[in-house]
Amino acid sequence: MIEIELPDGSKLTFEGKTSVKEIAGKIAKSLEKNAVGAFFNGELIDIHTPIERSGKIKIITQKDPESLEVLRHSVAHILAKAVKRVYGKDKVKLGIGPATNEGFYYDFDLPTSISEEDLSKLEAEMEKIIKAKETFRREEITREQALELFKDDPYKTELLDSISENEKITIYWLGEDFFDLCKGPHIEHAGMVKAFKLLSVAGAYWRGDSKNKMLQRIYGTAFWKKKELEEYLHRLEEAKKRDHRVLGKQLDLFSIYEEAGSGLVFWHPNGAIIRREIEEWVEKEHEKRGYQRIYTPHIMKADLWKISGHYDFYKENMFFVPVVEHDEEEKLGNEKVPLTCEEVERANWYAVKPMNCPGHILIYKSQPRSYKDLPLRFFEFGTVHRYEKSGSLHGLLRVRGFTQDDGHIFCRPDQLKDEILGVLDYVMELLSVFKLDYVINIGTKPEKYIGSDEAWEHATQALIDALKERGLEYNIVEGDGAFYGPKIDIAVLDAIGRKWDGPTIQVDFNLPERFDLTYVDRDGEKKRPVMVHRAIMGSIERFIGLLIEHYAGLFPLWLAPTQVVVIPVSDKYINYAENVFRKLKEVGIRAKLDDESGKVGYKIRKAELLKIPYMVIVGEKEQESNTVSVRSKKEGDLGSMEISNFLDKILTEIKEKL
Structure with a gap:
């Protein structure tokens, strides 16, 4: 017997395996007709997926925003079938085609280049598949069958290698002549697609690795209703008018020079004025709120990042450099560049800082601290560098070098709630000054983390309590915390409703433990402080990029380079x-x-x-x-x-x- 629990707590029982459609039919005939898929034990599945064990279910229809993932993933498969028809079934090799927040994409290895002009031809072929109402069908196969089916497709065979032995292998058919290696979810048939659009073509390395072959990626989007698609396309046009990269050039604000390095920003005089005005306002606000300004170096020994945990959890995003001390340098000769392998072994390794936390911690540790010293609030405009893949770089919004209005608060556990409230008040002031709307998310413990479960629960509850006290609405995003603690992330909404990463508040019981931070309490005993990481704007570069697009280049008078x-x-x-x-x-x-x-x-x-x-x-x-x-x-x-x-x-x- 299988027992299925519904959202209201009631339960249904079935003899043997069941399906979303059967469960929906037991609830209401209208729900059976309109069901697109369901969340079963938290996982999004479609009506094709058999349910073979007991669990909790929430059935979704086209009215639920999550249903767009099912629709868009399905349209990606319709696109893949159309590409094979147009360019030759045996000539096209398929990469991956997932749904995204804005639509979908599919990567192809093709014998010819696709241009923007070719998209209308592909759309016409997709319309034929939709008009024919070709059905999606799920099929479980063995590994041997999968290897035989995809023996001529190197991308699918590589994906098969990454599927564990005990994991089910499934393919989805679309009609009788197209199949793809896929977990789903998918709609019942192609005729359910009423509104889609192919948007652009770009290059994309297979699996995002520049060492792999460059594939052709086709982007598109889909909605249940034509009106929703039209509204989205209108927002895209507005976004093009507001593109901060175009306006940045038109208003002479900033440049990124490939000869200097991808993702590194040069501020021109006009952009420097905007940045200076924002920084001056931010610095005055910090002073009003009891922060002390500090400065920390751009590079620090790699061992420091091993203590902090960044080396283990973040090293693929860090820049490391071997530094030969002066006496060694004299022996090696100043002209010997690059260093040999043996010389590198003798060198000290330094990391270009990706974050400012360890520097602030060292200043805290520079002298004994008393309970009377706390809370201690440090702040700096800290420039950091992180390795981002070249394909992900995007103007000011995704860079490799940026500056944070970074602050760290060291406080007693009994002060934690008030400190979080103080940071929240500061964030609300910022959003008010720049007239920005927002959405608040709480990120909880991720799969890989440091510290005890008890500390994580304590920290998460402190964030929730502070938001409740200020009457602020929030969403819980499971697993989205930093590896060292839970966080409040505030996504800023621009003038056309897009979300941008903005202020963040992170409670951390772990780094104080790893760095053995202490203070002497009233009872004369050494205690562990709590650490709050917070950035009010986040990245200054990203924040200004957001403002350029939010204001469409027409800055408020106080920020305008020429008033x-x-x-x-x-x-x-x-x-x-x-x-x-x-x-x-x-x-x-x-x-x-x-x-x-x-x-x-x-x-x-x-x-x-x-x-x-x-x-x-x-x-x-x-x-x-x-x-x-x-x-x-x-x-x-x-x-x-x-x-x-x-x-x-x-x-x-x-x-x-x-």
Whole structure:
């Protein structure tokens, strides 16, 4: 007998194996008709997957967001079948084709290159499969059968090698002439697809490894309704207009030079102004909240990262360098580069820091600490470097070198809740100043972790209690914590609803243990402090990338690299324009004077493209009345103003960060 527990706690029993459809039919005929799949013991399965043991089930329909994974994975298979039809069944080798948060992709090894223009041809072939309502069918096979079926496909045979001996091997058929190595989930038949679109083509190394062959990846998306697809495509168009890489070039904010290294950011003067303004605000807020500014080195001995655990859990993302001490260097000769294997063995190994935590810990350990010293709050703008695969790099949003507004709080256990509340309040202030919406997630213990289960439970509960006290809604994301502790991650929503990684708060009982951190308590005994890792913005690079796209390049006045441009209507009024320009500069306004020859219309269009918040236009009327004609990028033509009134307006706007 199999016992199935429903979400309301009620139970159904079955003799022998059952299915999602059979279970749904026992609940309601309408649910049987609309069931797309289910979560069985937490795993997403489809209606094809047999249920052979007791467990908990939650049936999903098209109304559930999780059903999109089933739909999109299925459309990826429809794409793969279409590609084989168009380019030759025996000529196409299949990589992988998973669903993603935004849609799906499939990787192909093809005899010819696919261009964006070819996508419409593939879409037409996919429509034929959909119109024919070709069915998906699950089949369990033996390893020997699988190896025979995929003997001519090196990618599938490699995937087969990674499947353990006791794991089931399944293929999914689509119609009678296409099958793929796959766990699922899939829809019942292709006719259920009502709205899909192929979006782009890109190169992708097999299994993300640059040592492997470059395959062709086709990206697409799918929704249950055409209206939802249209809305998504509209958001994509908006995203293109807001692309921070395009706007970064247009507004002369930053560059990434391949000759200097992928993923390394160079801030131009305009971008440096934005960064400086943000950093100054952040630093003042830290001072108000009792943080002490510190600085730590960019490289530290590798042994330090072994103590912290980063070497064991994070070394594939770290940069290591052999450093020969001075006396050894003299023996080896300063010109001997690169070092030989023997010389490397004698060298000391250093790591370019991927995080700032160990440096802050060493400063804490530099002297005995008393319970009266705690909480101790350290903060730095810490520049770190992490190895990211070249295919994952993306402008400011995914880089190899970035700066964090990184802070660590060392406190007594009885102070932990108040410290988390203090960080939450700071984060809410940040989000308010930049007028950002957000979603809060709590990441719990991952599969690989350090520390005791008891410490993890204590830390996780402290985060939950703080969020509840502030009345903040949150989601639990199982297994998403750092290897050393649970965390609050706050995803920032931009103007078109996309989520970006932002502030984070992490409670850590483990690094204090590994580094033997102590303080002397009231009773004279040595105790272990609790450590809170927190970044208010996260990566400054990513945060500015987010702001560029959120504001579509039109920054609030206090952040704008050029706040006001003064435009004389002709050369006759340059002297008056210079007078207005000086008055703006005297009160600290970042102003420019456009005194180049040319028509006013051209100068206005240039200022529009540069997204300068205010244009001040002066001519005969303004000179005679000692006024300025003001145009706001946001509000349009504001008419004539006395200079003093205009200064009051913009200085108030800057002060209040409107």
